[in-house]
Amino acid sequence: MLDIRFVRSHPEIVKADLLKRNDPGKIEWVDDLLRKDARSRELKVETDTLRQRRNAIARDINAAKKAGLDVRDLLAEAAALPQKIRACDTEQEEIRDTIHNYLMRIPNILHDSVPAGKDDSENVEIKRFGTPRTVDFELKNHGQLAVDNNWADFERATKISGAGFYFLKGSLVLLDLALQRYALDLLAKKGFIPVIPPYMINRSSYEGVTDLKDFENVMYKIDGDDAYLIATSEHPIGAMYRDEIFEEKDLPLRLAGISSCFRREIGAHGLDTKGLFRVHQFTKVEQFVFCRPEDSWTIHEELLANAEELFSGLGLPYRVVNICTGDIGTVAAKKYDIEVWMPRENAYKEVVSCSNCTSYQAVRLNIRVRDKKDFESKQHIHTLNSTAIATSRVIRAILENNQQSDGSVEVPEVLRIYMNNGKFL
RNA sequence: GCUGAGGUAGUCUAGCGGUAGGGCGCAGGCCUGGAAAGCCUGUGGUGCGAAAGUGCCUCGGGGGUUCAAUUCCCCCCCUCAGCGCCA
Structure with a gap:
């Protein structure tokens, strides 16, 4: 607020x-x-x-x-x-x-560079990377490919848990874990400390970090307890320093959250979103930064650059969009999305969301920094968050972009050291 | 889940109906050639005021008794220890 x-x-x-x-x-x-x-x-x-x-x-x-x-x-x-x-x-x-x-x-104050627009159709593309390849065979949708190769079981997951859940099996389990390590290792080199947070947090912590209407649309509540399943590690990590005062020397604090994420995802489902794209549970590595107010715009660009480095390293074509006023929501002052190329849909689809929340979360959470020169003076810090890798969506991207005519899938080179040096799934 | 002990400012600790005291840490000042030590002041939230100042709130949370509650009573939450259960 x-x-x-x-x-x-x-x-x-x-x-x-x-x-x-x-x-x-x-x-x-x-x-x-x-x-x-x-x-x-x-x-x-x-x-x-x-x-x-x-x-x-x-x-x-x-x-x-x-x-x-x-x-x-x-x-x-x-x-x-x-x-x-x-x-x-x-x-x-x-x-x-x-x-x-x-x-x-009342929403956060937007950065001047946020474009005006009524909804996501008016987000502004600011960059493209890579060229989508062309193939002379028909691409299977990622869900079908995974089932055919015995890498996933959606039917039995639906039987026991409902739509939107999945069993991941065999090579895709390794690919999922490889993506997590790949992201964590790259972020560690950039000074991020890996963090596994609690997967449930209470309501008052949640109110500090999220848009209130998300409670109905997104969050799972544990019946009978003041506990919500986290929709992203951004939430427990943001709330982590609630009611605390940082010393200037401890900022910026860069954390790489890693957790399962749980989302109700009420809305449309189609053939290409069915498998792993739009699910109730997935794993995500997240960048989160607490910093002094004067540093947040520089760090916002840094977080985007880190996310881009991860995707260019995987060799996946993507574009970056600047989210417009109609799509940005109440918390962020500015938000970039990275959208990765999904050949079956012939479109770029969201895989990363990179936000500078300025002091909006910090005011609610009462997180401040003590001014070194003026001991009495304390001001609210800034918080930023950005996806590094949401594994399920990136797995879909790899299954489509790296699919071979024989139904195998080429493993991106940067992941092979995490997968026993295998070249194909 | 049971039993017991606790929750006091950044932290530790005293107080157990009448202005919440002390230690440590941290910041500033005095002292010093410089430092340490020592001494002094400050250390949470908020209001009024141009300022100097000045007031209110804060002893885990919420009620109650009282002119007055950290202190007495009731309800709840959390932490720790032991026991039980458990991957």
Whole structure:
């Protein structure tokens, strides 16, 4: 969420941003928020004055009693105060709830370079890498190929778990693990510390790191417990330093999260998304960075470059798009996607999402950095996250792009050291 | 799951109806040729104020009793130890 102090001092920036997002309905929220904020502070003065009086009387009563004086008048005055204070507190509580609700729903301030657009069709391509190869045979869809080679079993997974699940078997298990090691090893060279997080976190941690409407659409809740299955390691890692203050020397902190990811993925399914592309459970290596505010835009480009290095290393054709206002969501200030070439669909499909969340997550999570020169001064840090490799989607890309006419699949060279040097699956 | 012990500011610890004290760490200052030691100040959140200042909140969370609760009562959460169960 935005810092109330920022909204207070720069309402025009918040409103201009909402206009850019074509979300004028929320502009009225900003005005109401400012009114409620002013009333809240006014009310705090009233309440504090009452409390001050109550505290003074309590002290006076104590002193008078010790001196053996009559305290009846003081007791009478004191008796009336709690009720007045409670009335102020009740109003204050309502106002703060309203303020909090607005702040939780007003989106992050976008970077100037975010293009305006109504939906994902207006994302702006900024780069292409590689050339899709042409083949003189019919490509099998990746799910069929996996089944035919005994690399996956979708039917039995559906039988025991439902649609969107899979058994991975044989060579694809090795390929999945190889992709994980490939990503972790490359990121380790760039200074990232590998992290395996908890796969379940509680609601209040979740509220700090995600868009609230994702709760209904994406998250699995564990019945009877305050626990949600993580949709990505970004979430537990973001929440990891909740309510903490970093020293400047400890930033930037680069973490490579690795975890299973669980998503309800309510929506359309088709032949090419059926197998491993759109699933309820997959493994992902994620880049996550906590940094000083002044460093985040440089690091955003760094995360994109790391992700690109992974995909160019695999030899997969891809393009990079700058996500437009209509598709970016509430948390990121700027987001790049990498879309990899999927020959069967003759299209680039999303495999990486790389976001600078600036201070939006850090404000909710209350994560700050102490200024080295001014010990008293603390400001919210910035957080960034980017996919490194989501294995299931990359497996699909490899099964399509590296498929041979005999149904075998060439293993990208960079992965072979992790797969007993095998050249083909 | 059971039993017991705990939860006090960054951390450790005292207080157990009347302004939450001390140690360590960290930051700043004094001292010094420079440092160490020593001494002083500060250390969470928030409001008012141009500032100097000044007030309120904070003892795991929520209720209750009281003029006044860290302290007494009720409910809940979490941590640790032992036992039980378990891959």
